[in-house]
Amino acid sequence: MVLNQKTILDNRLRNDAKYYQECFSVGLKYYNGEVFEQNYKKAFMWFEKSAQGSNINAQIMLGCMYYEGCGVEINYEKSFFYFEECAKKDNKQGLYFAGLMYREGQGIDIDYKRAYLYFNKAAQKGVADAYFRLGEMYFDGLYVGQDYEQGLELFKESARQGYVYAQLELAAMHCHGIYVKKDLKEANKWCEMVLAQNNEFYNNVLKENKILEIIKCESYQ
Numbered sequence: 194m195v196l197n198q199k200t201i202l203d204n205r206l207r208n209d210a211k212y213y214q215e216c217f218s219v220g221l222k223y224y225n226g227e228v229f230e231q232n233y234k235k236a237f238m239w240f241e242k243s244a245q246g247s248n249i250n251a252q253i254m255l256g257c258m259y260y261e262g263c264g265v266e267i268n269y270e271k272s273f274f275y276f277e278e279c280a281k282k283d284n285k286q287g288l289y290f291a292g293l294m295y296r297e298g299q300g301i302d303i304d305y306k307r308a309y310l311y312f313n314k315a316a317q318k319g320v321a322d323a324y325f326r327l328g329e330m331y332f333d334g335l336y337v338g339q340d341y342e343q344g345l346e347l348f349k350e351s352a353r354q355g356y357v358y359a360q361l362e363l364a365a366m367h368c369h370g371i372y373v374k375k376d377l378k379e380a381n382k383w384c385e386m387v388l389a390q391n392n393e394f395y396n397n398v399l400k401e402n403k404i405l406e407i408i409k410c411e412s413y414q
Contacts, residue, residue: 249282
């Protein structure tokens, strides 16, 4: 049973850490529409209460909501503020999201060096997406020297850890011979990983790029 607001406020007097965690839990229930009817504005309000106690999960959620305009107007500066606060605490999600904003210059000036350092830290903490972003930086020569081989290896590491966009990129690269020698067997391997997700959107990406069609047709030639 969800604690009512009076109980939560009473807990604040006894245990601040517990109070801020309970605020986050209530916010998450409003955000996901679990127990309470989904209400992003109320979720935002409870996350703000929780973030006042430096709850990292609440700060991440506020960063995401400001970024997406969910329950509040889009504000990249405030989004970056929360992600950067978490990054300073070495939080892997904070590092990753702040890294993205440094790379794109959203809410902060573009800083490819900081983006690279943050992605690298996040990758070391097991964020599969971060390996992919590092790979992009090597392919594009952002901060680091352009290195397709290193970029490819980072894409593969990201894909092996389950990041579907890396799997899609590798399937397309090997199917069309982009940056690598055309290899339909290798393309098919990554396609199978994508298809295993059983996600209509990802499957449509494969179809739109004619990857499955090319593999099927050329395999019989």
